[in-house]
Amino acid sequence: MKLTGPFTQILPLDGLPLKGRLDDEQLNIIHNGGVLTENGIILAIGDFDELRKANPSAQIEETIGPQVLLPGFVDCHTHICFAGNRAKDYSMRIAGKTYLEIANAGGGIWDTVTQTRNATKKELTETLIQRANRHLAEGVTTIEVKSGYGLSLQEELKQLHAIKAASAQTKAKLIPACLAAHMVPKDFSGSQEEYLILILNELLPKIKDEQLTNRVDIFIEQSAISADNALNYLTKAKALGFDVTVHADQFTMGGSKVAVEVGAVSADHLEASGEAEIKLLAESDTVAVALPGASLGLGMNYPPARKLLDAGACLAIASDWNPGSAPMGDLLMQAAVMSAAEKLSAAEVFAGLTYRAAAALKINNRGILSPGMVADMQSYPCADYREILYYQGKMKPVAVWTGGNKA
Numbered sequence: 001m002k003l004t005g006p007f008t009q010i011l012p013l014d015g016l017p018l019k020g021r022l023d024d025e026q027l028n029i030i031h032n033g034g035v036l037t038e039n040g041i042i043l044a045i046g047d048f049d050e051l052r053k054a055n056p057s058a059q060i061e062e063t064i065g066p067q068v069l070l071p072g073f074v075d076c077h078t079h080i081c082f083a084g085n086r087a088k089d090y091s092m093r094i095a096g097k098t099y100l101e102i103a104n105a106g107g108g109i110w111d112t113v114t115q116t117r118n119a120t121k122k123e124l125t126e127t128l129i130q131r132a133n134r135h136l137a138e139g140v141t142t143i144e145v146k147s148g149y150g151l152s153l154q155e156e157l158k159q160l161h162a163i164k165a166a167s168a169q170t171k172a173k174l175i176p177a178c179l180a181a182h183m184v185p186k187d188f189s190g191s192q193e194e195y196l197i198l199i200l201n202e203l204l205p206k207i208k209d210e211q212l213t214n215r216v217d218i219f220i221e222q223s224a225i226s227a228d229n230a231l232n233y234l235t236k237a238k239a240l241g242f243d244v245t246v247h248a249d250q251f252t253m254g255g256s257k258v259a260v261e262v263g264a265v266s267a268d269h270l271e272a273s274g275e276a277e278i279k280l281l282a283e284s285d286t287v288a289v290a291l292p293g294a295s296l297g298l299g300m301n302y303p304p305a306r307k308l309l310d311a312g313a314c315l316a317i318a319s320d321w322n323p324g325s326a327p328m329g330d331l332l333m334q335a336a337v338m339s340a341a342e343k344l345s346a347a348e349v350f351a352g353l354t355y356r357a358a359a360a361l362k363i364n365n366r367g368i369l370s371p372g373m374v375a376d377m378q379s380y381p382c383a384d385y386r387e388i389l390y391y392q393g394k395m396k397p398v399a400v401w402t403g404g405n406k407a
Contacts, residue, residue, distance in 0.1 A: 002404060004061040005034030006048035007069040008383045012369035013354055019282075019314040022347035029385070033069065037375040040403030045369055066383035067398065070350060071369050072141025072376035074357035075331050077268050077289055079146050079179075079322035080131040081124055081159050081166075084115030086323045093298070099223075109149075110186055112323050116149035116159070124162035129170050131321070131329065136172040136407050139378035139397040140331055142358070142366055143172050144318075146217055148179030151188075153203050156180045160212040171407045173376075175361050176213035177245065178204070181233060183224045192225060196233045204240055215265075215361075219247040220255035227254040234262045243362055249273045250294070260284045266360040268318065270303040271295060278304060282311035287360040289316045290352070292338035293326035305342040316360045317352035333393025346389055375404035 010033035016026060034048030036055060044051060052060070089107040102108055116124065128145065135143055145163050150156035160176055167174040180199045184192050207213055216237040220230045224247075234244045243265050248255025250269035256277045259267035267281060268289035281288045290303040308315050317338070321329035328334070331353065339349045355367030365374050378397040380388050388395055400407045 001036060001038045001043065001055060001058040002061055003034050003036050003048070003051055003055060003058040004401070005063055007033045007063060007379060008066045009033070009385055010035070010045065010069040010369065011350065011385055012045055013071055013350060014368050014370045016347070016351060016355070018356065018359060020312045021309045022345055022351055024345050024347045027347050035069070035369065035375065035377065037404035040375055040405070042369060042371055042373050042375050044371055063379065063399075065381065067379040068382055068385045068388065069369070069377055069379045070139070070385075071354045071367050072378050072400065072402070073139050073331055073353045074142040074361065074363070074367050075135065075140045075319050075321070076144050076266065076316055076357040076360040077291060077318035077320055078143055078329075079148060079320070080143070080329070081128045081145050081147065081163050082112050082116050082149050082323050083119035083124060083127065084112065084323065085327070086111060089324060090297075090327065109183055109324060112149050113151050113185065117155050121158050121162050121165070124159065125165045125169070128162060128166040132166060132170045132172045132174060135329065135331070136170065136400060136402070137396075138330065138332060139400055141172055141376040141378070141400065141402050141407075142175065142361070142363065144175040144177055144215075144361055146177045146179040148182035148217070151180065151182060151185035153198070153206075156203060157206065157212070160207065164212060171402045173366075173402070175215065175363075177215040177217050178207055178213050179217040179219070181218040181225055181230070183219060192229055196225070196229055200233065200236050200240070204237060204242065208240065214242055215245065216242040217245045217247065220258055221247070221250060222252055227258050230255070231258045231262060234258065234264065238262065245360070249277060253277055256281055259286050265362055266316070269294065270308070271301055273304055278307050278311050278313070281308060282313040287316050287356065288313045289318050289360055290338065291318055291320035291326065292334040293328055294320045296328065296334060296337070297326045302338050302341055305338065305344055309344070309348060314356055314359060315348070315352050316357040317349065318357060318360075330393055332388075336389045336392040339389060340392075346386060349389060375401055377401040
């Protein structure tokens, strides 16, 4: 057994609802707190001195100075398995070029597809480990990682194998997802429907056999996959036993309606969502995932986070870390900046980065500090939890634990 502390404040984020608005007054704050762990699992959490007295044989991992302890962050939407960068795209975008103009100049998703196809599995694995470890150092202990830059049977498998290989070489927990339906590849001669049939008939069964992921994603947009084709694809993917999630309402509406209709675990982006979409999501079990990094990277509006919470939705916040629209990848900074614009309470932000994000991945043993949960934790060098968002992401953790051990 190990007892870690004392912490000036612990925010376990326990006992809070999965859906709807949260006020900071609802937070259970433990002062002079400690966490008792064994074999990577939390046994008890409470007053440090009382836990020490009740467990005299426990190894003490003593903290120094004021510290605030939170659950490790869960980033439920990233694209960090890729090669190269799109700095040229970004330069054109901030100079005023449109998405179409950038694509016609050789940029866009297909540029990353080309660079990723040219990379070896070893190269993809190594760069993915670097990005995952950077995220981990910033308090993100669980990371969803999508494919989607292969866009062929062989190349999608290469990405998923790279994610599997990286997972064994980082202390962060990686959750793979298949985004082969990111767009119809330029070198595919058939129709959109035929490409999706190819994925369903040939790629997904192989992924299932090799146990590479049980999570399937799709990008519903006029420039990607149509809503009708997506609904058919997701319905069949679910029938094969996959959990499904959706890139929805980023530029135009329609994706979130498909997500709710098919019973998707989450609908992500939502920048274009209107009142009807907000109501649909709030009345469903589909988690609404805001991606402020994409808003910052593209220079566009944030998702209607405040309205989603007020309507009763479950709102998670993720980074969308990718080489095109969200290259920064700093989850806390993005969430803090969006909270100022959307008027989100600290409780809503921390919930969106932890247990509500875990719900978007169908994970129920992370995101809360309570007995029986995995001891994924992070501490900040301050005496008041409100300072963490006050510094808008510039304050970083002084310690991160995965499975009860310092990462």
